[in-house]
Amino acid sequence: MLGRRVASRLRKPSQQARSKSRPNRTSILDGGDVFSAGEPVRPDVLSATGLAATIPVSFDGRRTSLANWIIHPANPLTARVIVNRIWQGHFGRGLATNPNNFGATGQPPTHPLLLDWLAMEFVRRGWSIKSLHRLILTSAAYRRSSSHPHPDTVSRLDPNRTGYAVFRPRRLAAEELRDAMLAVSGELNPQAGGLPVRPDMNLEAALQPRMIMGTFAPSYVPDPLPAQRNRRTIYALKLRGHRDPFLTTFNQPGPDASCERRETSNVTPQVFALFNGQESSDRALGLAARVLKTADSDSDAIHLAFRLAFGRVAEAAEHRAAMAHWKAATADQADPPARRQEWPTRITRRANEENTGEPFTFTETLFEYRDYVPDLQPHQVDARTRGLAQLCLVLFNANEFLYVY
Incomplete structure (x- = not known):
């Protein structure tokens, strides 16, 4: 809809104007000097492929010819x-x-x-x-x-491990990990396409001051509704100067450079992000609520949590350990009671004047937080659900969830 409205306001050049347009002469610049035009050249394709293409001298049809050459069945690349x-x-x-x-x-x-x-x-x-x-x-x-x-x-x-006699386990990419937790908890919005969305971000990181073109950039504020925030990570807004710390911890590359293959690291901050991070805690609480809404008994709840996270039921030893952990966590969650989290609608910034160096303060209003609807919060559920969320958090930290085997 937006694309049609924008396109309707753009005037297309007439066919006559486009057909008469011819490019200026293009030459190889000797020594890279713009004033030393050498041998003239014309549009063409990579000769190393061995597949020729006829590219028009005029502007008309250049991109079409290039596109046809790219997708030609005989193109080896x-x-x-x-x-x-x-x-x-x-x-x-x-x-x-x-x-x-x-x-x-x-x-x-x-x-x-x-x-x-x-x-x-x-x-x-x-x-x-x-x-x-x-x-x-x-x-x-x-x-x-x-x-x-x-x-x-x-x-x-196979000393170089290039064969496929076995499947080499790989860890989920950062985006896959976030999407997997959302899918398992039942909170993932599968809507496809549309404008970029602003997912939740660690509040401390979101409110960090940053500069753009010599002035303060606005704070990062997520979309107000869970259905907007909890979409696949491929649709998340990417800011070069303000990246999501959860995703970068799990080796998401920056958008300012091409990355042909991601590195996979195993470092301590990943443990903190999964066990203590707000993202994984919210997803664990969502999974616990989903399980208890469906299961008929505590035993069924544990099996369902395992089935959703691992694709299988819990083994006998796992079931006993999970039940014991759930009971202990429920007792811990009963006292003290969960407290409601508050989100700021105003924040005070401190900075120095560029020319004089004089310190000054100003207040930034975070309008989006006025209508912010959080995901399920601990104060909205009972101690039993919060206790099961601690078990779900353990499942999210298991290699069986984090890796493809």
Whole structure:
């Protein structure tokens, strides 16, 4: 709707004006000097691909010709690059380990025939991303166990760990982790598309002062309604100068540089973020409330929590330990009672005048917090639910939830 309104106000150039427009002469600049025009050049494509294309000299049809060349079935790059990135998303590493560099300086594919076959199959299926996902996820390579009955043999035959005799466990990416907790707790809004959303952020980090173009930038304030905030992280607003600390802790790269492959670290701040962070605590409380709303007994509640988090019921020893932890946590939550959290609607800033250095203060009004509706809060539930939330928090911290095996 917004796109149509904007487009309706933009005047398109007439066909006659566009057909008569011809670009200025383009030349190679000798030594990079703008005043030393050398050999004239014309629009063309990468010659190394071996696939020629006819690019018009005039402006008309240039982008169409380039697009047709990019998606041509005989183009050796496009399908392979797409397939390699999707493979990397599922396995943690691509068939070619340099997704941004398929040239001669990049690492050669570990399984070139497999990469070629997947690329051809991708094109044959009409460039369907969904079909490619299904093909990979139902393959024997993806469905293999993360352990092998003869690990010594695997290590001897595959010392560089490039094979697929076993599935190499990978930790969920930062966005996947947040989305998984929202999905398990039943709070995820699956709506697709639309404008960027502003999820919840740690309050201390959200209110940190920051500068833009020599002046103070407004504080980060989340969207007022849970249905707006709790959408998939791919739709979250990304600010280069104010990144979400929860996501950066789990290796989300910055938006100001290309990242061909994410690093996966295991550091102490991740433990604090998952056990003590507001994001995971809110999701654990949501999961506990969801479980108790459905389960008929305490035993069923534990099995349901395990099923939602791990895709299986609790084993006997796990069930006993979970029940004991739930009872102890419920007793701890009974005293003192939960207190209601308050969100500020005004904040005082202190700064120094740029020219004189004189200190001054000013008040910033956070209008969005006036209509802010928080997620389920501890004071809204009883001690039994808060106790179960402590158990759900343990499940969120388990490797079985954090890793794909």
